[in-house]
Amino acid sequence: MRKISTYSSLLTAMLCLLSLATFAQTRIAGKVTDEAKRDELAGISIAVKGKVAGTITDTKGRFSLTTNTPTPFTIAVSGVGFQTQEFTITGNRTDFDITLKEQVMLGQEVVVSASRVEESVLQSPVSVEKMDIRAIQSTPSATFYDALQNIKGVDMSTQSLTFRSVNVRGFGANGNTRVVQLADGMDNQAPGLNFSVGNLAGISELDLESVELLPGAASALYGPNAINGLLLLNSKSPFLYQGLSAQAKVGVMNASNRTTATTPYYDMAFRYAKAFNNKFAFKVNVSYLKANDWQATDYRDQSFANGFNLQTGTRQTNQGYDGINVYGDASANIYTSLFGNGQPGTGANGTSQILGLIATTQIPQAGNRTLPQLTGQTPQQIFNSLIPNQLISRTGYNENELVDYNVNNLKLSGALHYRLNENLELIGQVNAGTGTTVYTGADRYYIKGFYLGQYKLELKGSNFFVRAYTTQERSGDAYATGTLGQGINEAWKPSASAWFPQFFGTYAQTAFQGYAGALLTALGSGQSQAAAVAAAQSFVNSQQGVWLSTARGLADQGRLVPGTPGFQQAFDAVSTRPLPGNFAVNPPQVGARFLDKTNLYHAEFMYNFNKLIDPKLVEVIVGGNFRQYALNSGGTLFLQKEDGSEYSISEYGGYVQAQKTVADILKLTGSIRYDKNQNFKAQISPRLSAVLTLDKTHNIRASFQRGFRIPTTQSQYIDLNTPSARLIGGLPVFAQKYNFAGNPVYTLASVRAFGAALQQGTPLPQATQLLQQFQNPGYDPERVETYEVGYKGLIKNRLFIDAYYYYNRFLNFEGGSQVIQGINPVNLSNPVTALQLLSGTTRTVYSLPTNAPVQLRNAGWAISADYQLPGNFAIGGNVSSNYLVQQDKIPADFVTFFNTPKYRYNLSFGNRNIRGSNFGFNIVWRYQDSFLWETTIANTEATNRKQTIIPAYSTLDAQVTKKLPGIKSIIKVGGTNLLGNLYQQSWANPLIGSMYYVSLTFDELLN
Structure with a gap:
C-alpha cells in the first residue's frame, strides 16, 4: 500500500508540474503599420516560429497572441508585399509597435517545393518558379492559370476556355501526364485520365496564395509521373487570411471563326474565412464561370489520300477527305473493297461484283461479246483501268454541329482547421468542381457535367504532416465527338452493309457502262482495238471525278441534317449510349458516352528530424506514400475482366533526403526514393545537388536526378475504339485478348509501303514481301536521367537573373x-489476303504504348532577367529553348510526342503603384516558334509526313488596376491577345481570339 501511495504522490506532482507548464503562458500584443505611409496594416501574420500558433492583425492593424511556448522564442511578422521581420520574445509584451517595409527587392521569395523544406528561391537546388498573390493580381491574363504561360519554359495547350494543359521541357500533350499538379498537397489529376483537367476542379483565384513550378524531374521527392515537372497550388489558410472577399469579372470574347464572333464572359467568386481564439478556423469558397467557348474550325484535309494534302484537299476535290475538325468521315478503299478475293463473281461486303461483271457480261451492241473479248485484256486489267486505287470517306459533321460551346465551371471548396495545441493542426478539406469543357486526345471529347471531388484529412506540425485523401471522378454526360459523328452516320445508313456498297456499286456500274459505251463508239468509228481501248480509258479518266461525285450524291440521299428531328434523335441516342455500343445488330448501335467513375485513394507522410537532429549539422527528412486506383468505367474506357469488373492498381513508395550547408556557402543535398507498382518492377530515384553561394547573392547550382513515370491507368488498361484507331493498353493481357499470336499484326510503316507499292504497279506477290510483323520492343516504366546546371543572382538589389541548362537521357x-x-488472319502464301490491311472496313488499327527502340535524348536552356527601375517600374523578359538530340536516329513511325517550340520569348513591363497613386499597369508580350505537333487524333499519314505544324504566333496582353482603399477594393481593366490575331496552341484544338474584361475585387483586409 505504501508503494502505491508513493507512486500516487509522484504522479500527482508530475501532473501539477505539467499543469504549471501548460498555464505558463506568454502574451504579446501591439500594432503593425506601413513604415512609408504609417497606415495601419490589416491581415499581417504574426507566427511563432517552429509552431503552428499564430494570429493576424485586424482592420486597425492590431493583434494579440497568447502562447504556451516557453521563452525565449521567435515570432515572424509577414505580409504580402512586405519584408518579413523576426523578433525574439523573452516575456509578456503588449506594446509592440511594428513597422514593415515594402518589399521591392527581387529574388526574396521563399519556396518549399524544391526540397520539401522552406528555403530561399535563390538557393533552391533545382530550377523553381514562384507566382505569389501580387503577381496574380498584376497579371493581365484573364486567370492565374492562363498566366502560367508567361513563366519561362512553360508551354500551354488550350483545348477549351475551361481546360488548358501546362507543359514544360518538351513532350507536351493536351492532357499532360508528365507534369504533376498538387492542390494543397492533393494530386489534382482525374484518376481515369491521369492528368489534371486544368483548373476545372482546382483552387479559386480568391483562395490562391501562391503557385510554385518545378520544371524537370521531381520524382525523388514526389514519386511517379513528376518526370517533366511539378506544379504546386497553395491555398490560403483561414487563420492567416480572414474575412470576406469577393470578385466579379465580366467581359467579352471575340474570334472571327466562331458562330457568333463576340459573346459575353462572366466569372464570379466569393470567399469567407473566420478564426476563433486562434484555435478553430474555417473557410468557404464559391466560384462560377460562364462563357461561349473558343471553337475548333480547322477543316483542312489531313487524310493525305489520293494525292491530296493539307493545302489542296477539300471535300469537293478529294473523295477521301478527312477534315481535322470533321467527325464521322470514316473511309474505305474502293479498289480493295471491289477487288474482293480477286476471283470473278465475288465482291467485298455484297458490292457489285465488278470482276464478275467484267468477265461475264455480254454486250448486245457488240454481238454479245464481253469486254475481255473486245479489248484483248484480262478482267483484272480492265478492272485496274476502271476502279481507282483511292480512299473514299463518308460525309462527316463539323465539330460545331456536335458540340454545345456554352461552357461553365462551378468550383466549391471548404476547410475546417483545428489547432489541437501549438504543435498540431488538424485539417479537413473538400475541393469540388463541375463543369463543361472539351478535351483533345485521340478524339475530341465533349465533357459535360464532369465532376471531380477531393476530400482530405490532414494532421500537420511545423516539421511533419500525415494526410489521406481521395479523388472521385464522375464523367457526367461526356461523350467522344468523333465517335458520335460516326454513330449518327451508322444509325442512318450503316457503312459496311449499305453506304459503301451503294457508293462503290453505283460507281462501278457507271464506270462499266461508260467504259463500254466509249469503247463501242471508238470501235464503231473504225479505230483499231488498241486505239479504241486508249480512247475508252481517256473517257474514264475524264469522267471519273463526276462519277464519284454522283455516287456520293446517291449514297448521301436522305442524310441526317443537323437541326432536323431525325438528326437530333440519332444524336441523342448515340451520345447517351455507353461506349462502344452494340455492333452485332443492323444498323450498328454505336455508343459514344463515357461512364467513368474511377476513384483514387492516397495516404502519405513526411517527417523532418530538425527537432531531433540539429539542422546546422544536417537536415534530414523522410516520407512515404501508398496509392490505389480503382478503375470503374462500365467497360466504356477500361478493359473488363471476365466477370465484368475492372482492375485496380496499387503502388507505394518512400524517400529520404539529407541536406548539409558547409561554411555557409555550399549547400549539399542528396535524396533517394523507392517506388513499386503492382504491374511493374521497382524503381529507384536518386537526386544529388550542390548550390554554391558567392557574395550572398550569387548562386551556382548543379544537380543530377533520375525521374520515372509509371504508365498511366489508361496506358495500362485502356480499351477504347476511336475513329482513328482502337486504343489499347500495353500490358500483355491485350495481346492475348486480340489474338496477336494467332492473327499477327503488322507495322504501320510496312503497310504503307505495301499500299504504295501496289499503287506503283508492283505485282501483289512481290508487294506483300514488304509487310513486316510488329515486334514489341517492351513496356516498362519510363525513366529519365537529368543533368542540370544553373545560376540565380541578384545584382545590386535591382537585377535578378535566373538561368539553367539541362540534358535529359530517357531510358525506356x-x-x-x-x-x-x-x-x-493474313496468309502471305495467299497474297490476296493481305489486301484487307489496306481498307478501313476490313482491318483494325491498334494504337498502343511501347518503349522506344532507341534511347531518346533532349536538352534545353532558359534565362530570365527582371530589373527594378526607379519609381517602382519593372521590366522583365525570358527566353527558353527545348530540342531533341540526335533526332535522326528515331524511327520514322515512332511517335515521340515532343510537342514544343524550339524557342519561346516573353517580355513584360509594369508598375504596381505609380507614384503612390494606387494606379498600376502591366503589359506582357509573348512569342513562340512554329513546331511539329505529334498526336493520335491526326491521320497517321499526316503525322508520318511531319505536316501537323502549329504556326508561330505572338500575343499582347495588358491591364490597368486602380486600388480603392475606401471600399477595400481593386478594379482591373484588361485584355488578352489585343492584336486580334487568331492563334492555335495544339493540333485539332480551337483558335484563340481576344478577350476584354473588367473586374472588381473586394477584400475586407485589403491594405
Whole structure:
C-alpha cells in the first residue's frame, strides 16, 4: 500500500508540474503599420516560429497572441508585399509597435517545393518558379492559370476556355501526364485520365496564395509521373487570411471563326474565412464561370489520300477527305473493297461484283461479246483501268454541329482547421468542381457535367504532416465527338452493309457502262482495238471525278441534317449510349458516352528530424506514400475482366533526403526514393545537388536526378475504339485478348509501303514481301536521367537573373506504336489476303504504348532577367529553348510526342503603384516558334509526313488596376491577345481570339 501511495504522490506532482507548464503562458500584443505611409496594416501574420500558433492583425492593424511556448522564442511578422521581420520574445509584451517595409527587392521569395523544406528561391537546388498573390493580381491574363504561360519554359495547350494543359521541357500533350499538379498537397489529376483537367476542379483565384513550378524531374521527392515537372497550388489558410472577399469579372470574347464572333464572359467568386481564439478556423469558397467557348474550325484535309494534302484537299476535290475538325468521315478503299478475293463473281461486303461483271457480261451492241473479248485484256486489267486505287470517306459533321460551346465551371471548396495545441493542426478539406469543357486526345471529347471531388484529412506540425485523401471522378454526360459523328452516320445508313456498297456499286456500274459505251463508239468509228481501248480509258479518266461525285450524291440521299428531328434523335441516342455500343445488330448501335467513375485513394507522410537532429549539422527528412486506383468505367474506357469488373492498381513508395550547408556557402543535398507498382518492377530515384553561394547573392547550382513515370491507368488498361484507331493498353493481357499470336499484326510503316507499292504497279506477290510483323520492343516504366546546371543572382538589389541548362537521357521512353491487323488472319502464301490491311472496313488499327527502340535524348536552356527601375517600374523578359538530340536516329513511325517550340520569348513591363497613386499597369508580350505537333487524333499519314505544324504566333496582353482603399477594393481593366490575331496552341484544338474584361475585387483586409 505504501508503494502505491508513493507512486500516487509522484504522479500527482508530475501532473501539477505539467499543469504549471501548460498555464505558463506568454502574451504579446501591439500594432503593425506601413513604415512609408504609417497606415495601419490589416491581415499581417504574426507566427511563432517552429509552431503552428499564430494570429493576424485586424482592420486597425492590431493583434494579440497568447502562447504556451516557453521563452525565449521567435515570432515572424509577414505580409504580402512586405519584408518579413523576426523578433525574439523573452516575456509578456503588449506594446509592440511594428513597422514593415515594402518589399521591392527581387529574388526574396521563399519556396518549399524544391526540397520539401522552406528555403530561399535563390538557393533552391533545382530550377523553381514562384507566382505569389501580387503577381496574380498584376497579371493581365484573364486567370492565374492562363498566366502560367508567361513563366519561362512553360508551354500551354488550350483545348477549351475551361481546360488548358501546362507543359514544360518538351513532350507536351493536351492532357499532360508528365507534369504533376498538387492542390494543397492533393494530386489534382482525374484518376481515369491521369492528368489534371486544368483548373476545372482546382483552387479559386480568391483562395490562391501562391503557385510554385518545378520544371524537370521531381520524382525523388514526389514519386511517379513528376518526370517533366511539378506544379504546386497553395491555398490560403483561414487563420492567416480572414474575412470576406469577393470578385466579379465580366467581359467579352471575340474570334472571327466562331458562330457568333463576340459573346459575353462572366466569372464570379466569393470567399469567407473566420478564426476563433486562434484555435478553430474555417473557410468557404464559391466560384462560377460562364462563357461561349473558343471553337475548333480547322477543316483542312489531313487524310493525305489520293494525292491530296493539307493545302489542296477539300471535300469537293478529294473523295477521301478527312477534315481535322470533321467527325464521322470514316473511309474505305474502293479498289480493295471491289477487288474482293480477286476471283470473278465475288465482291467485298455484297458490292457489285465488278470482276464478275467484267468477265461475264455480254454486250448486245457488240454481238454479245464481253469486254475481255473486245479489248484483248484480262478482267483484272480492265478492272485496274476502271476502279481507282483511292480512299473514299463518308460525309462527316463539323465539330460545331456536335458540340454545345456554352461552357461553365462551378468550383466549391471548404476547410475546417483545428489547432489541437501549438504543435498540431488538424485539417479537413473538400475541393469540388463541375463543369463543361472539351478535351483533345485521340478524339475530341465533349465533357459535360464532369465532376471531380477531393476530400482530405490532414494532421500537420511545423516539421511533419500525415494526410489521406481521395479523388472521385464522375464523367457526367461526356461523350467522344468523333465517335458520335460516326454513330449518327451508322444509325442512318450503316457503312459496311449499305453506304459503301451503294457508293462503290453505283460507281462501278457507271464506270462499266461508260467504259463500254466509249469503247463501242471508238470501235464503231473504225479505230483499231488498241486505239479504241486508249480512247475508252481517256473517257474514264475524264469522267471519273463526276462519277464519284454522283455516287456520293446517291449514297448521301436522305442524310441526317443537323437541326432536323431525325438528326437530333440519332444524336441523342448515340451520345447517351455507353461506349462502344452494340455492333452485332443492323444498323450498328454505336455508343459514344463515357461512364467513368474511377476513384483514387492516397495516404502519405513526411517527417523532418530538425527537432531531433540539429539542422546546422544536417537536415534530414523522410516520407512515404501508398496509392490505389480503382478503375470503374462500365467497360466504356477500361478493359473488363471476365466477370465484368475492372482492375485496380496499387503502388507505394518512400524517400529520404539529407541536406548539409558547409561554411555557409555550399549547400549539399542528396535524396533517394523507392517506388513499386503492382504491374511493374521497382524503381529507384536518386537526386544529388550542390548550390554554391558567392557574395550572398550569387548562386551556382548543379544537380543530377533520375525521374520515372509509371504508365498511366489508361496506358495500362485502356480499351477504347476511336475513329482513328482502337486504343489499347500495353500490358500483355491485350495481346492475348486480340489474338496477336494467332492473327499477327503488322507495322504501320510496312503497310504503307505495301499500299504504295501496289499503287506503283508492283505485282501483289512481290508487294506483300514488304509487310513486316510488329515486334514489341517492351513496356516498362519510363525513366529519365537529368543533368542540370544553373545560376540565380541578384545584382545590386535591382537585377535578378535566373538561368539553367539541362540534358535529359530517357531510358525506356514511352511513346506510341500503331499496328494493323486484318479482320481475318493474313496468309502471305495467299497474297490476296493481305489486301484487307489496306481498307478501313476490313482491318483494325491498334494504337498502343511501347518503349522506344532507341534511347531518346533532349536538352534545353532558359534565362530570365527582371530589373527594378526607379519609381517602382519593372521590366522583365525570358527566353527558353527545348530540342531533341540526335533526332535522326528515331524511327520514322515512332511517335515521340515532343510537342514544343524550339524557342519561346516573353517580355513584360509594369508598375504596381505609380507614384503612390494606387494606379498600376502591366503589359506582357509573348512569342513562340512554329513546331511539329505529334498526336493520335491526326491521320497517321499526316503525322508520318511531319505536316501537323502549329504556326508561330505572338500575343499582347495588358491591364490597368486602380486600388480603392475606401471600399477595400481593386478594379482591373484588361485584355488578352489585343492584336486580334487568331492563334492555335495544339493540333485539332480551337483558335484563340481576344478577350476584354473588367473586374472588381473586394477584400475586407485589403491594405
